[in-house]
Amino acid sequence: MKTFCGRANPTTGSMEWLEEGEDYDYHQEIARSRYADMLHDKDRNVKYYQGIRAAVSRVKERGEKAIVLDIGTGTGLLSMMAASAGADFCYAIEVFKPMANAAVKIVEKNGFSDKIKVINKHSTEVTVGPDGDMQCRANILVTELFDTELIGEGALPTYEHAHKYLVQEGCEAVPHRATVYAQVVESRRMWSWKKLFPVHVEAEDGEKILVPPSEMENCPGVSSVCDIQLNQMPSSDFNTLSDVVTMFSVDFSKPVESASTYYRVQLEAVKSGKAQIVFSWWDIDMDPSGMINCTMAPYWVKPTSALQWRDHWMQCVYFLPCEEPVLQGEKWYLTACRDEYSVWYNLQRAREGENKADEEEHAADVCVESPVCRCCAHVLWNRPRFGELNDQTRTLQYIKSLRKVLKTDSVCLCISDGSLLPVLAHYLGAKQVQYFVLFFRTLHFNLFFKANHLEDKIKIIEARPELLKPSHLEDKKISVLVGEPFFTTSLLPWHNLYFWYARTAVSSHLASNVTVLPQSASLHMMIVEFQDLWRIRSPCGTCEGFDVQTMDDMIKDSLNFRESKEAEPHPLWEYPCKSLSDPREVLAFDFTKPVPQHCLSTEGSVKLSRKGKSHGAVLWMEYHLAADISVSTGLMQLSNGK
Ligand code: SAH
Numbered sequence: 262m263k264t265f266c267g268r269a270n271p272t273t274g275s276m277e278w279l280e281e282g283e284d285y286d287y288h289q290e291i292a293r294s295r296y297a298d299m300l301h302d303k304d305r306n307v308k309y310y311q312g313i314r315a316a317v318s319r320v321k322e323r324g325e326k327a328i329v330l331d332i333g334t335g336t337g338l339l340s341m342m343a344a345s346a347g348a349d350f351c352y353a354i355e356v357f358k359p360m361a362n363a364a365v366k367i368v369e370k371n372g373f374s375d376k377i378k379v380i381n382k383h384s385t386e387v388t389v390g391p392d393g394d395m396q397c398r399a400n401i402l403v404t405e406l407f408d409t410e411l412i413g414e415g416a417l418p419t420y421e422h423a424h425k426y427l428v429q430e431g432c433e434a435v436p437h438r439a440t441v442y443a444q445v446v447e448s449r450r451m452w453s454w455k456k457l458f459p460v461h462v463e464a465e466d467g468e469k470i471l472v473p474p475s476e477m478e479n480c481p482g483v484s485s486v487c488d489i490q491l492n493q494m495p496s497s498d499f500n501t502l503s504d505v506v507t508m509f510s511v512d513f514s515k516p517v518e519s520a521s522t523y524y525r526v527q528l529e530a531v532k533s534g535k536a537q538i539v540f541s542w543w544d545i546d547m548d549p550s551g552m553i554n555c556t557m558a559p560y561w562v563k564p565t566s567a568l569q570w571r572d573h574w575m576q577c578v579y580f581l582p583c584e585e586p587v588l589q590g591e592k593w594y595l596t597a598c599r600d601e602y603s604v605w606y607n608l609q610r611a612r613e614g615e616n617k618a619d620e621e622e623h624a625a626d627v628c629v630e631s632p633v634c635r636c637c638a639h640v641l642w643n644r645p646r647f648g649e650l651n652d653q654t655r656t657l658q659y660i661k662s663l664r665k666v667l668k669t670d671s672v673c674l675c676i677s678d679g680s681l682l683p684v685l686a687h688y689l690g691a692k693q694v695q696y697f698v699l700f701f702r703t704l705h706f707n708l709f710f711k712a713n714h715l716e717d718k719i720k721i722i723e724a725r726p727e728l729l730k731p732s733h734l735e736d737k738k739i740s741v742l743v744g745e746p747f748f749t750t751s752l753l754p755w756h757n758l759y760f761w762y763a764r765t766a767v768s769s770h771l772a773s774n775v776t777v778l779p780q781s782a783s784l785h786m787m788i789v790e791f792q793d794l795w796r797i798r799s800p801c802g803t804c805e806g807f808d809v810q811t812m813d814d815m816i817k818d819s820l821n822f823r824e825s826k827e828a829e830p831h832p833l834w835e836y837p838c839k840s841l842s843d844p845r846e847v848l849a850f851d852f853t854k855p856v857p858q859h860c861l862s863t864e865g866s867v868k869l870s871r872k873g874k875s876h877g878a879v880l881w882m883e884y885h886l887a888a889d890i891s892v893s894t895g896l897m898q899l900s901n902g903k
Pocket of ligand 1: 299300333337338339354355383415
């Protein structure tokens with residue numbers, strides 16, 4: 262079946278209608294999935310195999326047949342491990358049809374078709390009985406349903422159901438148990454991903470401070486997990502204020518409850534500082550003894566020799582609802598609240614001489630509501646965007662260039678999503694300057710103007726650029742057009758070229774001597790060798806002795822499909838690489854002129870100046886705000902040997 266799907270092109274802003282086959286979603290899913298990364302995760306695979314062997318042995322020692330239930334079999338890997346370890350029969354459940362089909366092929370190729378039955382269902386649909394999917398309940402439960410937050414992929418409700426309907430009481434589970442750890446830290450760098458810091462502007466009539474609205478100050482933010490490669494965060498960028506504490510454990514061999522709950526731990530501040538962030542990670546014990554442990558602990562908690570690079574499981578950064586000043590030696594309660602799929606944290610001061618009853622009462626005060634953004638900013642700006650807005654060096658470049666281009670009689674139009682440029686421009690320019698902001702997204706962002714008493718100075722126009730009318734601009738022509746540019750729909754660097762398309766659409770409203778800021782942009786490129794990121798795309802061949810080439814072929818096929826061919830967005834500070842070529846400009850875009858009718862393209866050769874494996878090209882944009890003032894969204898500086 263083919264369907265027509267409408268999709269807005271993030272660069273041009275126009276709707277494109279594309280005929281999509283049934284395989285579109287499938288290719289997207291495979292291309293974005295982390296199957297290759299899991300198969301390359303040696304530490305995970307070896308420990309699963311050890312745990313599975315131990316569980317099969319324990320069941321056999323009891324004189325029982327080993328019947329395995331593998332929920333979320335993917336390639337069939339864990340079932341094949343179980344069959345090799347001597348399991349009598351495996352039920353391999355996989356909800357995603359293309360994966361289930363691949364599992365059938367892989368299982369057959371490896372000669373396990375008589376021992377493994379692949380069932381293409383969600384585990385909650387699986388039936389047990391003589392005519393059911395499973396002949397009988399299993400006595401070994403094997404799963405790998407975890408994400409960086411442990412429970413984000415629905416492990417808890419899946420386990421809850423499996424214990425009720427699919428496995429025997431007292432079954433062996435691999436992994437046997439998961440434990441979640443937390444540590445309270447202060448970090449200006451990471452806090453800047455949640456909070457907007459006041460912006461200081463040196464105006465002609467003295468220093469002005471641009472204040473975030475109180476709604477934003479008190480906003481709990483969003484509940485989506487912030488998962489990052491914490492091992493790339495230098496220790497100079499955070500201060501640990503507590504020891505590592507164990508927040509909660511889940512024993513997978515016993516009935517699991519998925520209903521919302523919370524876990525509270527008392528901790529003592531080991532340093533004075535501002536508690537802002539909770540770092541969290543988990544480990545899994547593959548067997549009850551705890552001898553086979555697979556941990557996500559970051560570098561300062563475990564020896565570096567034990568570090569396994571992986572991208573499918575990282576570490577979590579949770580933002581406390583508000584910053585709490587703590588003193589060394591003070592006692593605090595850290596609470597982890599969770600629902601079926603996500604976790605969030607609270608920190609409360611422990612009261613002097615608190616008794617059991619007080620403690621209970623105290624626990625009742627804990628905010629068990631999942632964080633929901635009330636100020637719109639956390640929905641409009643993602644975490645890297647908050648960080649960008651709090652980058653004072655960057656802000657200074659905008660201030661300097663605005664100062665250059667603004668005149669006392671300027672009529673200014675800003676095209677960017679949720680930009681602070683109009684506020685900066687107001688403080689920098691003379692009061693006669695008129696500002697208009699073109700917003701045409703559904704999210705309104707006038708809170709900021711209100712907080713700074715600028716509602717009557719800055720006019721918000723709700724129209725798409727092509728629908729802008731002279732009346733919106735009070736029949737004035739625009740003398741200064743500004744943009745950062747930033748648009749919430751941008752994923753890849755060049756998507757922000759939408760500014761150029763919008764500029765073209767409003768051409769008839771621009772004065773003949775209009776100044777456009779940025780005046781131009783350029784796309785830059787460098788060939789690199791990644792330290793680890795290559796693994797997420799690299800074919801695996803065999804995994805722990807099992808042939809998984811079918812999976813490699815599927816991934817390769819999906820990576821060749823449509824958008825996946827274009828490029829992938831990655832925050833490169835998390836993925837170290839070394840350059841094999843000098844950085845160079847590959848394309849330039851002149852915003853002072855409309856978008857040309859002809860297609861822009863470039864061709865050429867790159868000189869590789871260093872030996873290494875060229876894994877890919879990294880691309881980024883630089884914006885040239887005004888003469889001699891530029892901001893880079895990529896490479897900040899060149900360092901020798903990197
Ligand atoms: N077991 C494999 C793959 C793990 S990825 C390995 O360890 O390499 C998890 C897989 O579980 C995904 O393919 C996903 O589609 C599937 N899945 C998740 N929850 C499921 C459920 N409740 N029932 C069936 N499949 C599930």
